[in-house]
Amino acid sequence: MLRLHNSIWLGAGMLLFALFLIEFLIPTWVITPSNVRKLVLSPDFWPYIVAGLLGLGGAILLLQYYFITRPLQIPEEHDDVPGGNMRIALVAAIMAVYYILLPYLGMILASVLAYVAFIVVIGLPRKVAAAIIAIVLPLLLYGFFDHLAGVPIPQPDFFRLP
Amino acid sequence: MSFIDYAPSAFALVAQWSSIISLFVGVVVGVVMGAIPGMSATMAVALTLPFTFAMSPIQGILLLLGVYKGGIFGGSIPAILIKTPGTPASSATVLDGYPMAEKGQAGKALGMALYASCTADMISNLSLIMFAGWLASFALSFGPPEFFTLILFSLTIIAGVSGDNLLKGLISAGMGLLLATIGLDLVYGTDRFVFDEPNLMGGLNFIAVLIGLFAIPEIIEYARKPRNEETKVRQLGDRHVTFAEYRRCLPSILRGSVIGVILGSIPGIGAAPSAFLSYSEARRNSKNKENFGKGEIEGVAASEAGNNGVCGATLIPLLALGVPGDIITAIIIGAFMIHGLQPGPMLFATNGDIVYALFMGLILSSVFLLGVGSVAIRLFRFIADVPSSLLFPGILVLCVYGVYAVNNSIFDVGVMFAVGWVGYVMLRLNVPAAPFLIAFILGPLLEDNFRQSMLMSGGSGDILFRSPITWVFWTFTVITVVALIRSGLKERRNRLLTLEEE
Structure with missing residues (x-):
């Protein structure tokens, strides 16, 4: 069975989660009043920053895997236990x-x-x-x-x- | 007001029987739980926290500090007797402790571990007393931009050094920050990720998150991989530490204590790196360096001085700046908050009597540790016999009762389970949990200080560079990131060289 490296799971997962946050969760579930004058004071400013951080982290983790971890053949321990x-x-x-x-x-x-x-x-x-x-x-x-x-x-x- | 002004009221608080008994019980619980293989000082403090709700602030916090100190020492007992560190901080103790036990000198190794721990603990407590008040009075001049840059620096270093990968640490911190945004907005009072659930309007319960993150993953992992309970406990032997041996090891103990104090006062480093650094410095400076790793008593002394030297010092940033230095102090900050106390520079002004009573209690805890540790060494055989198969389901039940008790809320139990599964996925993917928890605690402070700064400046980012203090923290943050990236690149180069040689 094809076994993906942890970095791929985590990197791709974070990237998708960040997109989900930016495209759906934040616009739908963070209520922003209409009288917000400055973008940096808006209730959704911080969630967008954090979503960006998660997406960036996920993307760099994927790049790190393809350009560093895989070429260097860094082994990954698989700790399988029966049952x-x-x-x-x-x-x-x-x-x-x-x-x-x-x-x-x-x-x-x-x-x-x-x-x-x-x-x-x-x-x-x-x-x-x-x-x-x-x-x-x-x-x-x-x-x-x-x-x-x-x-x-x-x-x-x-x-x-x- | 200074220590002298607060001393009488602080002494009155700590000299009560209830406070002394809380501290003593804390040390006993910590040593026992730290000594049980599979438990850790972190889990011990987290599981004790719900029992402090009904206590007064001073009793509750002294109980937790006792568990913390006892837990760190307790971890060295299985490290020496069964080659299984009770806590990660005791990993360095195994290097010489277990070889000594194999030679029939376990009693000597454990005795030296205890004396080195108590000496380092005392030095660490004194450094806390000397520096925390001074740092707090300095931090009184901090405004929102200074606190924002300080918290950003702390989070960067915690994310960077908590695991083996800076990116994983940052992702973990990002998840903690995201979870901290749940609830009502701090400025406008509008909903953020509330999902029409009234229980989420006040944000997630801190205790549910921390117990979920640190106890539930261990329970799930135990179910996946039940451990073999056959442990071979070495005999103590009849040889004990002599004063001459203690005196020979004293330079290593003092060096380890200083290393512990310095590393402990920097947020994020923690006890395990301190123990290893102290050990390697002791080996480098010792006349018996060839004996290290083969059962050298100085190695045990240095490791234990390194990890216990951290205990008091981690409370310096916690009490003076409101920034927890590691996971355990992050849990202890929860105890302060439960009792309506906010650690930080103002704590010294508003509740100076409690702060100085804690200092006095910490000194007393070193004395209790000496007595309790001596007894625990002899009784370890019984502690080691506690079967994990009965312990872990018991911890599950304990977690449910404890989390429910915070707000009488079954919803919080659900939050704990949900965070527990997130923590378990993180455990399996080697993502460190410490940045998650500390970001969850510091997240609201970080955002609040950022938005206050923006309100002050009318939305201009220049305010974040307004003073030399902010520049110092920006510089530290950049240095930390650059150092971590350089260390990663160096590791890559070494790996490439190894591959070429193969």
Whole structure:
């Protein structure tokens, strides 16, 4: 499979992102009042400068790759791990579900489930200790934040701790 | 008002049991977390930050400073005993520390690491006390153009030296600056990248961004590549450091401390380069230079003096100018902001008692480090046994609770996850995260000072060159860029020569 150098990914990605910023995101999502007298004081001046910086950085990175990195055959380390990408996808799913479930299950139950799910993804090491920590850690943190720090930790109606 | 004027009220603040206990707990937490392979001092400070919300400013900031100091030393314990630096700053300690451990002299190496750390830490704290107030009173004469050029210089140097590629550093800083523009415009109050989401009107939560950037990528990376937990911990041995050995290493410790103070006070350099420079200078000047790399105690002393000499000095630009010198001080600036304090020259005038109380606390932290470090060295076997497989999912849960607690906002948890994935992509593409975070913090200041300058001058750029101070910072910025480009070209030439020889 063709494998692109990191500099190409980053350079091309930044260039495209900068174009997207300049052509769409800034004109649409940065509101500029009509009474702005000086360009440098406009709310969109700074975002345009930053977008230009990102685009320029991306373009130079691409040039640097074609004129320096490639001719000099600078090697790039590829750190592939069997099943690594699958585990990354599963962690992404855990985080998404964790975030979605927080308002419905409350922070304690959602955290217990997230901890257990993470342990399953990495191959279920030390099952008993993991099960104990999965329950005790969210409860301890609840105790600290809710009772000591005065932060109301979200809890569902069907499961409320004092 | 001077130190003498503030001393009684500052002493009253720091002499409370709650302040002393916060500092002590901070040092213990820092040493333990720094000593756990896979954790770092940065992550330790970031994860401790949410626990400071309910504390008073002095207790909260002392707790974080304790974690910082303890974390930097704690990293040297696994560096010596299992050849795995707990923090990047301890990488140089491995060079001679682990060979000493292999010879059965781990106790001696760790003892010297502790004494060198405490000595350098004390010198660094004294330099902070001597120079920060002076620099702050000088910076009181700065106006918006001077601050704009100062922040621009700081960002340039941080972007340039944080990774192995200036461009990647600049892209990282650009991303941080872009993220900092989210929210209401500073002058006109209009929306910028709010996307009709009310939660974005106040901008992104700093804690969510920093925890997302520094803890979440490590958790994802651990899931991708769960580490082998079989570690071979070397025995301490029964040999300890003698006073004669400490005296022999003292010139290297003092040299390393001075290097740490100088490099620490320049934004962006950090503890790891300081440790390596101190190590190489010690080797160059030592009578035993041939022993370096084979288990030379002076090498351990120099490395540890170099990395701990940075700790107090990085607070000089933070407290005096409001510019964080590295990632950890960028996190500590967050603690100041949470408690309604804005680091910078005015802090000395408005909250001088807190500043000087922190100075006194820092001196006390060196004493605590000596005691806690001695115990931690003996207990490391238990610390090393904390399995990463149980630790990392726990950190995930801790991050969620901590970020939620800032504003009682589940939206912030989503921001943390989103920034975490951005941070993970950056990690895989070797883009340094430090310029991102520091640009995110300094971005509003940079833009605000730029626009204030433009308002003052009616839109003329000449104001950015109005005083010798602005010229000095422009010159430093240009020198930094030229030096970084030259170093890149030199590397290219060397590579070409190697290719030709092959």
